[in-house]
Amino acid sequence: MKKQPKPKLAFFDFTDCEGCQLQIANMGPALLELIELVDIVNFREIMSEDGQDYDIAFVEGSISTDNDVKRIKKIREKSKILVAFGACATIGGVNGIKNRTSLELAKNRVYGDKADNINTIKVMPLHEVVKVDYFINNCPPYIPEIITVLKCILMGKPYVVPNYAVCTECKANENVCRYEKDQECMGPLTRAGCNSWCINNGNRCYGCRGLVENPAVDAAKDILLKYGLKLEEVLQSFTLYNDPSGAKYDQEFK
Amino acid sequence: MTRNSSKINSKNVKVDVHYLTRVEGHGNIVVDVKEGKITKCEFQVIESPRFFESMLVGRSIWEAQHLTSRICGICACGHSLASIKAGEDALGIKPSDETILLRKLLLYAEQMDSHILHIYILVAPDLLGVKSILPLIKTHKPVIERALRMKTMGDYAGEVLAGRHIHPISYVIGGLTQLPAREGLEKLYKMMLEGRKDAKETVKLFKKLKFPEFQRPTQYMSLSSEDEYAMYEGDLVVNNKQKTKARDYKKLFTETMVDYSRAKIATINGRPYAVGALSRFNNNSDKLNKKAKQVAQELGLKAPCHNPYLNTVAQLIEWVHCLEESIKIMEKILKEGLDEKKIVVNSWPKRDEIGKIKYSPNTGVGCVEVPRGSLFHEYTIDETGHITQANCVIPTNQNIGNLEEDMRKIVPQLLAKKTQEEITLDLEMLARSYDPCISCATHILDVKFV
Numbered sequence: 001m002k003k004q005p006k007p008k009l010a011f012f013d014f015t016d017c018e019g020c021q022l023q024i025a026n027m028g029p030a031l032l033e034l035i036e037l038v039d040i041v042n043f044r045e046i047m048s049e050d051g052q053d054y055d056i057a058f059v060e061g062s063i064s065t066d067n068d069v070k071r072i073k074k075i076r077e078k079s080k081i082l083v084a085f086g087a088c089a090t091i092g093g094v095n096g097i098k099n100r101t102s103l104e105l106a107k108n109r110v111y112g113d114k115a116d117n118i119n120t121i122k123v124m125p126l127h128e129v130v131k132v133d134y135f136i137n138n139c140p141p142y143i144p145e146i147i148t149v150l151k152c153i154l155m156g157k158p159y160v161v162p163n164y165a166v167c168t169e170c171k172a173n174e175n176v177c178r179y180e181k182d183q184e185c186m187g188p189l190t191r192a193g194c195n196s197w198c199i200n201n202g203n204r205c206y207g208c209r210g211l212v213e214n215p216a217v218d219a220a221k222d223i224l225l226k227y228g229l230k231l232e233e234v235l236q237s238f239t240l241y242n243d244p245s246g247a248k249y250d251q252e253f254k
Numbered sequence: 255m256t257r258n259s260s261k262i263n264s265k266n267v268k269v270d271v272h273y274l275t276r277v278e279g280h281g282n283i284v285v286d287v288k289e290g291k292i293t294k295c296e297f298q299v300i301e302s303p304r305f306f307e308s309m310l311v312g313r314s315i316w317e318a319q320h321l322t323s324r325i326c327g328i329c330a331c332g333h334s335l336a337s338i339k340a341g342e343d344a345l346g347i348k349p350s351d352e353t354i355l356l357r358k359l360l361l362y363a364e365q366m367d368s369h370i371l372h373i374y375i376l377v378a379p380d381l382l383g384v385k386s387i388l389p390l391i392k393t394h395k396p397v398i399e400r401a402l403r404m405k406t407m408g409d410y411a412g413e414v415l416a417g418r419h420i421h422p423i424s425y426v427i428g429g430l431t432q433l434p435a436r437e438g439l440e441k442l443y444k445m446m447l448e449g450r451k452d453a454k455e456t457v458k459l460f461k462k463l464k465f466p467e468f469q470r471p472t473q474y475m476s477l478s479s480e481d482e483y484a485m486y487e488g489d490l491v492v493n494n495k496q497k498t499k500a501r502d503y504k505k506l507f508t509e510t511m512v513d514y515s516r517a518k519i520a521t522i523n524g525r526p527y528a529v530g531a532l533s534r535f536n537n538n539s540d541k542l543n544k545k546a547k548q549v550a551q552e553l554g555l556k557a558p559c560h561n562p563y564l565n566t567v568a569q570l571i572e573w574v575h576c577l578e579e580s581i582k583i584m585e586k587i588l589k590e591g592l593d594e595k596k597i598v599v600n601s602w603p604k605r606d607e608i609g610k611i612k613y614s615p616n617t618g619v620g621c622v623e624v625p626r627g628s629l630f631h632e633y634t635i636d637e638t639g640h641i642t643q644a645n646c647v648i649p650t651n652q653n654i655g656n657l658e659e660d661m662r663k664i665v666p667q668l669l670a671k672k673t674q675e676e677i678t679l680d681l682e683m684l685a686r687s688y689d690p691c692i693s694c695a696t697h698i699l700d701v702k703f704v
Contacts, residue, residue, distance in 0.1 A: 197417065236314075
């Protein structure tokens, strides 16, 4: 049997903190195994080789400038498989908060009278601009899920991001519910898949995986209000990571 | 020889490095020499702007840590700690000594994690004449395994202490949301003891490597403290003078916007300055622990050192310092245990506390030494505890002006003896030696222009 050539893997980053790529570096021994299975041809953060011939593109960050739009379209053309990697790429991430104010105001707050030099557009997740084949949610990506998705890609299988709430995993981990502890939590509205990472560590869920498809918005709103939050703060909880889907709640909440 | 020496005649060199590699974020190096005269010498930050200072406005002070750790994947813990300190300063909250000890441990872990990434993965390929670590996996496998082992230790420390290293979970205003598990601490302690061997091997390797020769004295700014090699707290100093309280940082340096870049240029007394490992070493080397001092001696680094390429050597010395300090703290913790009552807090006010907390409008500043230098967060809150103004001063921004001064001095020296390709590589290595973190650097903020 003829040996199949290894697929070529490339990493690209847009508007973000580059933490997703670092999670790859943090995979430890699994990283050396990955290198056995694929050829990494482009990973600017750690290498100077600039491979332009690739099969699989891992793209992190959100689209936030005109140039970003052009660049992601080119990457889409060149790649057989495009993976949206991390919260900024899959759901807009914290960058989306910028969309809550006018672009002019955001520019002026940060760059003052030099604001005119800055090109910035509405923050978008990748799938609003190009077709995306695989989604790896979370901020930062959860390493076991990265490995699962890599396996699916290499075996040619689809990967479905869980569409049930973080609570499912949180209960299995035997955490005390944050609401029992008189704290608010986005767990009931947020897609599972992180193994309730933040709650396991004593914090609460902030919604970084994006909301489930049909979140019980009215119930959540009532409960959050009952827990002492103001309507504006409820909306802020919804939109910390989720501006593209959160925007539709602007109307519902008014 | 003057800076733009006219002795080098009729030489034209154009360096245009688009998207400098093996750094965090997007930056260009542009140098244009016409007939021996430098007409352009810039380090351009071209990262997409991210608007963190604007995003913070209107958000609760309790949310600031979660949000601002997302400024940077490498120094997420440093941003968290600067943010937490600024929040506590604004709210008038004092954390316990136990909490501060755990914060120092996390900060040391991040210094080690980031320094090792820079030393092995970003810089070493240049010194070994390859383009990345990937070819080294075949030719230098034990070196790469060692690098990954050292990297894993820093990262595991983040996981044990804060839930994860990238965007830490449990470190919040007032304390931690959960105590680190004893099992994890014990494993981490063992890894640290093993780390001593790897450090020794790394020092051995570094003795063989040759860094470019270049000297340019400048202003070195860092925190400094009577008690220790300052990282978590202290006063600001410049070449061990001009002692300034961290909260008065605006009195010490000024930031100016330039047209070609999305980062501001910072100056002290009208001149650029450097921050980072070399600055800390130059100001505080007498406060290093014994093992770190030994390594400094072995590697021949003496304060003050004026060669910016040796920032990487200073990082290795700091790695050893942080390891030994961490081992000390770990031994104390493992012996005495951790008192939950003094450490564990909620990340947010509880249901019955909301509405009862009295906030007064106030401004808080938090400064810590992160791998690349002094990091500042400053928040102003209103009477509801929401942020009305935010400012984050990033180490890389502070270094860019200094890097450009270095470039202006080194280019004429290189012109005399090197080809355009060699000059390009030397300039890339120079920029890389500062370990620039460009996605951080674009989060410029407060709106004061000169």
